[in-house]
Amino acid sequence: MSAMSRDRLSALGIDEVPDQNAMVVETSDEVSADFIISRVERCDEPAMIVVDYLQLLDQKRSNPSLEDQISSLRKYTKASGAICAVISQVDRSFDLSGRSMPEVSDIRLPNPLNLSVFDKLCFLHNGEVQFDQAA
Numbered sequence: 001m002s003a004m005s006r007d008r009l010s011a012l013g014i015d016e017v018p019d020q021n022a023m024v025v026e027t028s029d030e031v032s033a034d035f036i037i038s039r040v041e042r043c044d045e046p047a048m049i050v051v052d053y054l055q056l057l058d059q060k061r062s063n064p065s066l067e068d069q070i071s072s073l074r075k076y077t078k079a080s081g082a083i084c085a086v087i088s089q090v091d092r093s094f095d096l097s098g099r100s101m102p103e104v105s106d107i108r109l110p111n112p113l114n115l116s117v118f119d120k121l122c123f124l125h126n127g128e129v130q131f132d133q134a135a
Contacts (some may be wrong), residue, residue, distance in 0.1 A: 008025075008091075009025075011021075023121040024039065026039060027060055031051075031056055031057065031062040032057060032060070032064070032069060033057065033063075033064070033068075033069035033070070033072040033073045033076075033134065034050070034063075034064075034069075034072065035072065036049060036073065037072065037073070037076045037078050040076075040080075040082060041076075041080070046080055046081035046082045046083070047080070047082040047083075048082070048083050048085075049073070049082055049083065049085070050085045050086075050087070051073075051085070051086045052085075052086065052087045053086070053087045053088055053089060054066075054086045054087065054088040054089075054107075054109075055088065055089055055108065055109075055110060056122050057069050057070070058091070058111055065111065066109075066112075066113050067111075067112065069112055070086075070113060070117055071117065073086075074117050085116065086118070088107050088108065089107075090102045090106045090107060090108060090123075091106050091107070091108045091126040093106070094106040100126075100128070100129045101125050101128065102123045103123070103127060103132075104121065104132075104134075115134055116134055117134070118134040119133075119134055120132070120134055121133075121134050122134060
């Protein structure tokens with residue numbers, strides 16, 4: 001883990017990671033579903049994967065489509081018992097909508113993605129949290 005990652009965790013009140021392999025913060029520009037899976041499949045126990053943020057998986061045109069990457073992550077998590085949380089941007093037009101919470105249609109997707117592949121959706125806005133079933 002890099003010194004910058006340790007400093008950020010320390011700022012969150014997490015000063016010690018018991019096992020150096022217990023937490024990996026990956027900041028590579030090569031991020032993709034295949035890259036993530038190759039990193040976590042080495043773990044002895046099911047991993048907790050957090051992708052911050054969904055649109056980065058779609059950034060490089062040399063990577064498979066976003067739909068294919070999310071499908072790969074879903075298959076891996078189902079087979080391995082891992083948990084995957086994917087953070088996404090909400091379209092800026094939501095701020096002008098007058099609604100108190102974003103909804104599925106507000107998720108910013110530069111390329112199409114069937115969001116029903118996710119089990120749950122969690123929206124955060126102004127300190128409030130709303131959970132929805134994805135499908």
